Amino acid sequence: xxxxxxxxxxxxSGPGGFTAAVRAVQLGAKVAIIEKSLIGGTCLxxxxxxxxxxxxxxxxxxxIQKSYKYGFKVNLEPIVFSxxxxxxxxxxxxxxxxxxxxxxxxxVDVIEGxxxxxxxxxxxxSNYERNSILEIFANKIIIAxxxxxxxxxxxxxxxxxxxNSTCALNLEKIPRNMLIVGGGVVGVEMATxxxxxxxxxxxxxxxxxxxxxxxREVSEEIKxxxxxxxxxxxxxxxxxxxxxxxxxxxLIATGRIPNNNLKLERAGIKTIGKGFVETNEFCQTNVxxxxxxxxxxGKSLLAYTAQSEGxxxxxxxxxxxxxxxxNFVVPQVVFSMPQSxxxxxxxxxxxxxxxxxxxxxxxxxxxxxxxxxxxxxxCAVDKASKKPLAFWIVGAYSDELINVASQIIKSDIxxxxxxxxxxxxxxxxxxxxxxxxFDRCVxxxxx
Ligand SMILES: Cc1cc2nc3c(=O)[nH]c(=O)nc-3n(C[C@H](O)[C@H](O)[C@H](O)COP(=O)(O)OP(=O)(O)OC[C@H]3O[C@@H](n4cnc5c(N)ncnc54)[C@H](O)[C@@H]3O)c2cc1C
Numbered sequence: 001x002x003x004x005x006x007x008x009x010x011x012x013s014g015p016g017g018f019t020a021a022v023r024a025v026q027l028g029a030k031v032a033i034i035e036k037s038l039i040g041g042t043c044l045x046x047x048x049x050x051x052x053x054x055x056x057x058x059x060x061x062x063x064i065q066k067s068y069k070y071g072f073k074v075n076l077e078p079i080v081f082s083x084x085x086x087x088x089x090x091x092x093x094x095x096x097x098x099x100x101x102x103x104x105x106x107x108v109d110v111i112e113g114x115x116x117x118x119x120x121x122x123x124x125x126s127n128y129e130r131n132s133i134l135e136i137f138a139n140k141i142i143i144a145x146x147x148x149x150x151x152x153x154x155x156x157x158x159x160x161x162x163x164n165s166t167c168a169l170n171l172e173k174i175p176r177n178m179l180i181v182g183g184g185v186v187g188v189e190m191a192t193x194x195x196x197x198x199x200x201x202x203x204x205x206x207x208x209x210x211x212x213x214x215x216r217e218v219s220e221e222i223k224x225x226x227x228x229x230x231x232x233x234x235x236x237x238x239x240x241x242x243x244x245x246x247x248x249x250x251l252i253a254t255g256r257i258p259n260n261n262l263k264l265e266r267a268g269i270k271t272i273g274k275g276f277v278e279t280n281e282f283c284q285t286n287v288x289x290x291x292x293x294x295x296x297x298g299k300s301l302l303a304y305t306a307q308s309e310g311x312x313x314x315x316x317x318x319x320x321x322x323x324x325x326x327n328f329v330v331p332q333v334v335f336s337m338p339q340s341x342x343x344x345x346x347x348x349x350x351x352x353x354x355x356x357x358x359x360x361x362x363x364x365x366x367x368x369x370x371x372x373x374x375x376x377x378x379c380a381v382d383k384a385s386k387k388p389l390a391f392w393i394v395g396a397y398s399d400e401l402i403n404v405a406s407q408i409i410k411s412d413i414x415x416x417x418x419x420x421x422x423x424x425x426x427x428x429x430x431x432x433x434x435x436x437x438f439d440r441c442v443x444x445x446x447x
Contacts, residue, residue, distance in 0.1 A: 009138035014041020016294025017144030019310030032109040058196040140317035147256035182253035183210040204240030281324035283313040341402035344390030357436030366424035372396035379433035
């Protein structure tokens, strides 16, 4: 058995673990990262990137279809999904190569295998292919082991008929029809992608609307657009799984469970809820030399939360708890068609006197000339201080616009002004929605 010693060892190479490892080296630590599967984690291999790749392909097709207006006459061949998957995998593999290059450039030791705790400082790494076990000593450990799709009671994923999002992203061909159970972000994105590629989709959600945590107007708009695209959207639906025989595939997208199979009890690490690792504001567990970041800590299952927590945990591990996590402003994005996004201050509900403004994309010159007229920006403003508190955007580029909105809200500004926003742009829609909250948007007809 080899004994390897490190200042910091990171378990998992998704966005949380990757960021933690690189940042810890930048701060002067000797670092190893342990990965049992592919570098990049869920985000790169079966989450953010593959879904956005497939969405991008659909969007491209849509743009080509719409281009006849300008005299471009293109004959589109039927989609061969397996060819698209080859291209997806090529892109993902290249990005993975890039991540490996970065880790190598920082001299992070990448250890392949399954990590588990022996105690609060010692880890075992089992590599079943090589039939080897490695023992590692770490002063500080950062757990970034992520989550996996959770099945539903009475149903097991068989990677054939009852599938999860990972399996769906690797289907050889587009099924004739598919039931998607779960109308959250993953369910909506999968419905958008697969219906776009020609699959007859039924999307079932047991709450009274899609994306139950989203603003009702946004969720209604998403439902309307999905229905227009041919998706059968069922809300308040509790019996979707009663008759699954009529579907070629059943995709269960009802949530994720923590990858906590690390023998945490040997180090005395506490878990909460469904088994997420409990952490404080420093991303530190109840065991002082052990930190946890990203999905496994369960605060929000988003890649950028994982990245942010990864950087915070690395700094705290190397520099003794010097910074705490700040989730005051965290945007949310859904790749429906068109995209939708939202951001608000975390204490939004404490504001008592809020005024709202709304600006439709049909009134935007830039959206109009680009033929991206579907959608709107809605803005919430604190009436007394005039501070923008929230933005909801449905429409083209809303995944980019929301980052601007986040910065506006976070920068604590108390007004938005015309001279600092380029025209014609999609981002001026944010300004126009803000102006509408005061009934003074000059780009809208008089109310
Ligand atoms: C379909 C889908 C689409 C998504 N789209 C988005 C999006 O657009 N934007 C966004 O922000 N988020 C998105 N997410 C969520 C995002 O992917 C996750 O929040 C993010 O990947 C979490 O990062 P992480 O580092 O915590 O964990 P992960 O990315 O899950 O990485 C964990 C890594 O740890 C490894 N690991 C686990 N246990 C061990 C062990 N014992 N030993 C060694 N290695 C181990 C795993 O193999 C994995 O590589 C999406 C998720 C899904 C499923």
